[in-house]
Amino acid sequence: MTQTIDTKTVKHVAFLVRLGISEEEAQTFSGQFSSIIDYFNMLNEVDTENVPPASDIANAENVLREDVVKPSMSREEFLKNAPNSERGYVKVPTVLGDE
Amino acid sequence: MKYEPVIGLEIHGELLTNSKMFCSCSADYGSAPEPNSNICPVCTGLPGAMPVVNKKATELAALVGLALNCSINKHNTFARKNYYYPDLPKGYQISQYELPIAEKGFLEVNDGSENQLNVRVRRVHIEEDTAKLAHEKNYALVDFNRAGVPLLEIVSEPDIRTVEAALDYATKVRAILRYLGVNSGDMEKGVLRFEANISVRPVGSDEFRTRTEIKNLNSFRALVRASQYEIERQIKIYEEGGTVVQETLGWDDAREVTTSQRSKEEAHDYRYFPEPDLPPLQLSDAWIESIRSQLPELPEAKTARFISDFGLTPSEARFLTSERTLADYFENVVAKSKSPAKTIHSWIAGEFMRYLNDSGLSIDDVTLAPETLAKLIDMVTDKTIGASAGKTVLTELFKNGGDPAQIVKEKNLLQMTDVNAIQEIVTKILNDNPKEVDEYNAGKETLFQWFMGQVARTTKGKADPNVAKELMVKGLEERKK
Incomplete structure (x- = not known):
């Protein structure tokens, strides 16, 4: 059967989130993605002609805060969660696709 | 064939708030004493942290929209713009996509030949600035103090036809932001940045050809030079029978050339979707009018x-x-x-x-x-x-x-206005310099300035120049033979 999501699309999505996947995994995910998409496609059968698009589900609006500065978290605490740091900066590898 | 450029500008300007867009950390990263000192779970993208919109930032954004003659969307929403880069801790930037805070405005600009034209403003939307990256040789260092600072993006329609008009548009937007007090306009500090979308077409045609986008324009000079360079580059391609490739270009300030950033092209798939962590903004007419009443004379x-x-x-x-x-x-x-x-x-x-x-x-x-x-x-x-x-x-x-x-x-600078005193000085100068008087009266009129110079020197510049001039003319006339 033809897949809604082909392996090319799977590989593109994997690239966008910087995940390396094998050809075999691409095949597997192609099938899994397709069944998820097909399942959600059932929603297309509902008539939404006069229904405005929803952008949130909590029915809240205008949740705002005043422009007041509050103390930040300590850098030491923050850097504990970083895999690597140097002189107070987070140290990261040179980015894929960078010059 | 003669070509004309078709230019649209995107202007990014930080908003001068105290705190960041979605958290209460200080937005003043410029005076932060150390890297990663103005940070919290929200602006560093720690799991479970929830953003809350800065009220002041929405007010400033609406103010800018109104100053640019936009209409304010009463219902506006936030969206996630997804891309992967270390300056973006969450893996997405919170922005506005389908329903920005303001759209459909215009700005009157000058095209360089005293002609006025309206450049339409397509949209003004709120987003958050990214972290600062320092590139070292084999790695990069990230400072999140700037991450989450409120950023406004102002997008024009491609209505600009000359580099001069592009410069005038950018200059006017900067002046308006400064008038409103929402941005210092200090380009050296990076609080205001330009991007130019450029294509060229034969004069008289109304087609839109393939455009390129130049990023990293951090000065008015860079905007002008990069636009000129890119227009010439594209015209040359067409004249040689080639085709322009749609791509993102960088501007190399030192070499003054645009450079391809082809490697990032595939990543330009932002997969926008509504930000589930932020409810929409519902702005009332009364709120919009109260913002409008704050507009200063522009x-x-x-x-x-x-x-x-x-x-x-x-x-x-x-x-x-x-x-x-x-x-x-x-x-x-x-x-x-x-x-x-x-x-x-x-x-x-x-x-x-x-x-x-x-x-x-x-x-x-x-x-x-x-x-x-x-x-x-x-x-x-x-x-x-x-x-x-x-x-x-x-x-x-x-x-x-x-x-x-x-x-x-x-400093004894009072002007000498006493006619008799000035007359005395003029007479003395004329009597002391008979040779120059004769030369002047024989037709060497340029000597007049020399006589006036003598008056200025004698009086240390204090003699009323009009009185001195009148008396000097009269004195020279009297000595004509």
Whole structure:
């Protein structure tokens, strides 16, 4: 059967989130993605002609805060969660696709 | 074939709030003492952290939208723009996509030949700035102090047809942001950045050809040079029978060339979707009107008023209104002075600005009170002192402050207006220099300036130049043989 999501699309999505996947995994995910998409496609059968698009589900609006500065978290605490740091900066590898 | 450029501009400007867009960390990353000192779970993208919208930032964004003649969307929403880069801790930037806070505005600009045109503003939307990356040789260092600072993106329609108009549009947007007090306009600090979308087409055609996007334009000079370079590059491609490739370009300031950033092309798939962590903004008419009532007089309106109220020329008025503080200063001097507004403009545009430029100061640094400058200008207008003495006093006021009348007294600068005294000096000069008098009367008219120079030297520039000139003409005439 033809897949809604082909392996090319799977590989593109994997690239966008910087995940390396094998050809075999691409095949597997192609099938899994397709069944998820097909399942959600059932929603297309509902008539939404006069229904405005929803952008949130909590029915809240205008949740705002005043422009007041509050103390930040300590850098030491923050850097504990970083895999690597140097002189107070987070140290990261040179980015894929960078010059 | 003759080509014309089709240019659209995107302007990114940070908003001058105290705290960040979605958390309460300080937005003043410029004065942060150390990297990663203004950070919290929200702006560093820690799991479970929830953003909350900064009320002030929405007000400032709406203010900008209204100043750019946009309509405000009463219902506007936030969206996630997904891309992977270490300056973006969450893996997405919170932005606005389908329903930005403001859209469909316009700005009147000048195209470089005194023609006015309307550049339409497509949209103004709120987003968050990214972290700062410092590239080392084999790795990069990330400072999140800037991450989450409120950022406004102002997108024009591709209505611009000359580089001069692009420059004028950018200049005017910057002036408006400064007038509104929402952005310092300090490009060296990166609080305002430009991107240009450029294509070219044969003159007379209305097609839109493939465009390129130039990023990283961090000065007006870069905007102008990069646009000129890119327009010429594309024309050359068409003239040689080639095709322009749609791509993102960088601008190399040092080499003055645009460079391809092809490697990032595939990543330009942002997969926007509504931000589930932020409910929509629902703005009432009353709220919008209360923001509108905060709009100050903007540069265009001020320019028109300066022309009609003060009899200034358009270029004189535009100069004075280029900065709100300069326009205010001028008006304060006018209010305190008995001299014509034209004269006050001449002083401010002339000696006053010359001193500031020479000293590397801006109008915001000026401590000289407008009433003091008014006093000085009035002393020149009513001939208490001469123009050159006025310049001396102005320099003294800038350097050491004080009272103009006192400085005139101390430096003995009072203008000599006594006709008899000036006559005496003129007569002596003419009697002492018979050779020059004869040469002048034989037709060497350029010597007149030399005679006036002698008067200036003898009186240290204090003689009323009009009186001295009249007496000198008369004296020379009398000595004609």
